[in-house]
Amino acid sequence: MLASSAVLRRQQFLIRTLGGYSDQTHLKRMQQTKAMSGTALEADAENILRAITPNLDSSKHKGQAGKIAVIGGCREYTGAPYFAAISALKIGADLSHVFCTKDAASVIKSYSPELIVHPILEESYSVRDEDKPSISGKVLAEVDKWMERFDCLVVGPGLGRDPFLLDCVREILKHARQSNVPIVIDGDGLFLVTDSLGLVSGYPLAVLTPNINEYKRLVEKVLNCKVDDHDAHEQLLSLAKGIGSVTILRKGKSDLISDGETVKSVSIYGSPRRCGGQGDILSGSVAVFLSWARQHLSAAEGDLPISKINPTILGCIAGSALMRKAASLAFQNKKRSTLTSDIIECLGQSLEDICPAI
Numbered sequence: 001m002l003a004s005s006a007v008l009r010r011q012q013f014l015i016r017t018l019g020g021y022s023d024q025t026h027l028k029r030m031q032q033t034k035a036m037s038g039t040a041l042e043a044d045a046e047n048i049l050r051a052i053t054p055n056l057d058s059s060k061h062k063g064q065a066g067k068i069a070v071i072g073g074c075r076e077y078t079g080a081p082y083f084a085a086i087s088a089l090k091i092g093a094d095l096s097h098v099f100c101t102k103d104a105a106s107v108i109k110s111y112s113p114e115l116i117v118h119p120i121l122e123e124s125y126s127v128r129d130e131d132k133p134s135i136s137g138k139v140l141a142e143v144d145k146w147m148e149r150f151d152c153l154v155v156g157p158g159l160g161r162d163p164f165l166l167d168c169v170r171e172i173l174k175h176a177r178q179s180n181v182p183i184v185i186d187g188d189g190l191f192l193v194t195d196s197l198g199l200v201s202g203y204p205l206a207v208l209t210p211n212i213n214e215y216k217r218l219v220e221k222v223l224n225c226k227v228d229d230h231d232a233h234e235q236l237l238s239l240a241k242g243i244g245s246v247t248i249l250r251k252g253k254s255d256l257i258s259d260g261e262t263v264k265s266v267s268i269y270g271s272p273r274r275c276g277g278q279g280d281i282l283s284g285s286v287a288v289f290l291s292w293a294r295q296h297l298s299a300a301e302g303d304l305p306i307s308k309i310n311p312t313i314l315g316c317i318a319g320s321a322l323m324r325k326a327a328s329l330a331f332q333n334k335k336r337s338t339l340t341s342d343i344i345e346c347l348g349q350s351l352e353d354i355c356p357a358i
């Protein structure tokens with residue numbers, strides 16, 4: 001008895017010195033996790049994915065499974081809009097458009113013939129001051145031709161921060177809102193919106209998907225304080241409410257989602273690789289699932305278990321869960337060399353595992 005307790009103590013000592021898992025470290029980690037997620041409820045992500053993903057049905061025509069547009073892509077960034085737009089197609093959207101600068105367009109087209117690419121945005125370096133009003137008008141007219149056909153816009157992946165370009169996107173956001181088109185705002189779109197909160201304030205179809213830096217900027221601007229990880233859940237609620245009940249998906253170890261009324265978390269195991277571009281997959285995915293959630297809820301008659309959940313929250317939960325599952329699958333195969341394109345290749349299988357096509 002004495003001998004066995006000595007062995008046990010020795011084992012615990014070894015675990016502690018090796019930085020392993022003892023009861024105490026387990027407790028500490030549980031407390032840290034709780035602090036990070038507050039009292040947020042882990043979402044029933046798989047059932048939500050099953051509920052909102054439409055059946056593949058031979059009576060449907062092209063377009064019914066979703067038409068998505070990404071506004072982004074400039075001289076520096078061509079990967080981000082491509083990742084967002086191709087992810088939407090790989091999940092099951094029928095059509096995916098990209099509105100980008102002329103420089104970026106031929107590069108993005110060369111990545112994939114599946115995308116419909118509009119080379120319409122302009123950066124300051126290519127426009128004379130006196131031409132700016134007319135060019136801005138043309139950009140807007142071009143996007144407007146398509147606007148009502150889109151089920152969701154993704155604004156910001158690889159957009160850059162050129163002031164003239166951002167002024168044009170400001171107008172596009174106003175028109176999308178007037179047309180009641182849902183908008184997922186990511187990357188440099190968040191840079192724009194953090195500076196002009198009125199663009200999304202009070203618009204229930206706006207979803208913001210900030211990463212760690214983007215979240216920090218939003219909290220400082222709206223709540224006038226620092227990010228508080230010990231009260232993450234309450235702070236996210238206040239932020240979403242403060243911006244006027246938009247939905248926010250705060251990306252991190254666990255994704256936290258709030259529309260100012262409720263907070264949900266998605267902690268499904270993902271991948272330890274943090275290669276750039278995973279947030280772009282997420283924004284394209286949220287756009288598709290948000291469109292499917294709205295379609296599903298409008299077709300049903302309010303008697304579904306998920307009827308009372310905001311479709312923007314459903315879209316965020318489904319997008320986050322699928323992204324993390326695909327990242328985990330890609331990591332199993334590729335380990336340290338896992339890249340964003342490997343994760344995109346796993347989106348289809350990951351959805352199939354939860355929700356078989358036939």
Ligand SMILES: NC(=O)C1=CN([C@@H]2O[C@H](COP(=O)(O)OP(=O)(O)OC[C@H]3O[C@@H](n4cnc5c(N)ncnc54)[C@H](O)[C@@H]3O)[C@@H](O)[C@H]2O)[C@@H](O)CC1
Nearest residue numbers: 077078079080156157158159160161187188213276277280
């Ligand atoms: N392959 C690609 O094309 C990728 C492009 N990405 C795009 O890269 C852009 C930046 O996203 P991050 O996640 O890196 O942004 P973050 O805000 O997380 O970090 C970028 C860092 O660079 C600084 N920064 C960025 N642009 C700046 C500018 N114009 N002037 C001064 N400082 C600047 C920021 O202050 C920060 O320190 C977004 O448009 C994003 O969508 C990323 O999505 C990753 C992949």
Ligand SMILES: Nc1ncnc2c1ncn2[C@@H]1O[C@H](COP(=O)(O)OP(=O)(O)OP(=O)(O)O)[C@@H](O)[C@H]1O
Nearest residue numbers: 211251252253255270271276277278279280282323
């Ligand atoms: N520490 C983490 N552990 C597990 N998953 C994470 C972690 N951090 C982020 N993620 C996941 O990775 C995805 C992208 O989040 P990230 O914070 O990298 O976005 P981002 O910086 O905007 O990416 P991008 O490079 O595309 O701009 C999200 O789906 C999120 O759930």
Ligand SMILES: [Mg+2]
Nearest residue numbers: 187211279280
């Ligand atoms: Mg990003």
